[in-house]
Amino acid sequence: MSATGVVSHFGPRPEIALLARNENPYGPAPSALAAITDTSVKGCYYADGGVSYITEMIAERHGVSPKQVVMGSGSTELLCAIALAWGGQGKILCPGLFWDTTVQYGEKKGATATRIALTPTMQVDVAGMGAAFGEGVSLVQICNPNNPTGMVVPQPELRALAAQVTPHATLLIDEAYNELTDDPEDNSVIDLVREGQDVIVCRTFSKIYGMAGMRVGYAITSEANAERISGYLMSFGGNVSGLSAAIASYDDFGFLERSKAMILEGREMILDAVATAGLTALPSQTNFVFVEVPDADKVRAAMAERGIMIRGAYGPWTQYSRVSTGLLPDVERYAAALPEVIDSLS
DSSP states (O other): OOTTSGGGGSSOOTTOEEOSSOOOTTOSOHHHHHHHHHHGGGTTSOSHHHHHHHHHHHHHHHTOOGGGEEEESHHHHHHHHHHHHHHTTSEEEEESSSOOHHHHHHHHTTOOEEEEOOOTTSOOOHHHHHHHOOTTEEEEEEESSOTTTOOOOOHHHHHHHHHHHTTTSEEEEEOTTGGGSSOTTTTOOHHHHHTTOSEEEEEESSSTTOOGGGOOEEEEOOHHHHHHHHTTOOSSSOOHHHHHHHHHHTTOHHHHHHHHHHHHHHHHHHHHHHHHTTOEEOOOSSSEEEEEOSOHHHHHHHHHHTTEEOOOOBTTBTTEEEEEOOOHHHHHHHHHHHHHHHHHHO
8 A cells, every 4th residue: 555545446455366357457557657657747737738649649650640530538438429429320230249338328328239149159240240231220330359258350251341331331340459469450450441441440558558447548530430429528538647658658569568478378377277177268369268167157256255356147148257367376366266166066
């Protein structure tokens, strides 16, 4: 605890292994922390200067105009804004299982969503979404890699869907976990934005950058779409601490490499524990693993008794348990407990 005692209000208690929320405990980067300290005295001012600077950095990296980049309070704010803006004009077409909190927000405000079931192998059914696409759909939304399954949507399928959808409606790809994939550039569709297709890509500083609690995200799209999204935002694009951390660590490739290496090590530890327990898991390219278990809620409860926090069932998918890659000692606790928990349920 710090001298002020404030630090105790954030993050898990020391005895808790938090593996439930896809956070990256290896961030923020040292460069980000130094920037936060330096800029904290500027917290009395609105953050528009920082918004402009990080917007230009993002635009330069991806070869787009700054007018094609929209900053938000995490990508969540942007995704909610898109659900409102596009959901008011037509249906949202999306997978049956993905991170749909923002679509649910749109539904509460009057939007209508059509959900297409996953394939028998738990993949996003891109062909099924293409078959369901038609008049009245204003937005097609996919999370890639998908949360909670952790699997990447194959690019040929995704690009074929884009060719079908974008002449008539907008394709939204949530790439929150892109930097954690084996090949981030090839697993992204930002190039389709540069080509002028009606595509929105959302990214976040919450995952690889380890800034989940600092709420910085962005969308890359056409100028017209960017202006439309901006009209539905509730914030001014971020806060001084979050934006200064983002600016300082955006090009901190040394930190990003180290952070990703630790995440991948934790993921392999989870997969080894799954095999040791006689279980199987879906192939993951994220900082979490979707493990097939007898009963996800019972596994969650048994782990909680041991001070290990993981996710329970996602609706009817009661036989899949999502486990995040937290600190390696916490992952070790999960790995040690998993065989015992499975045996106790058997």
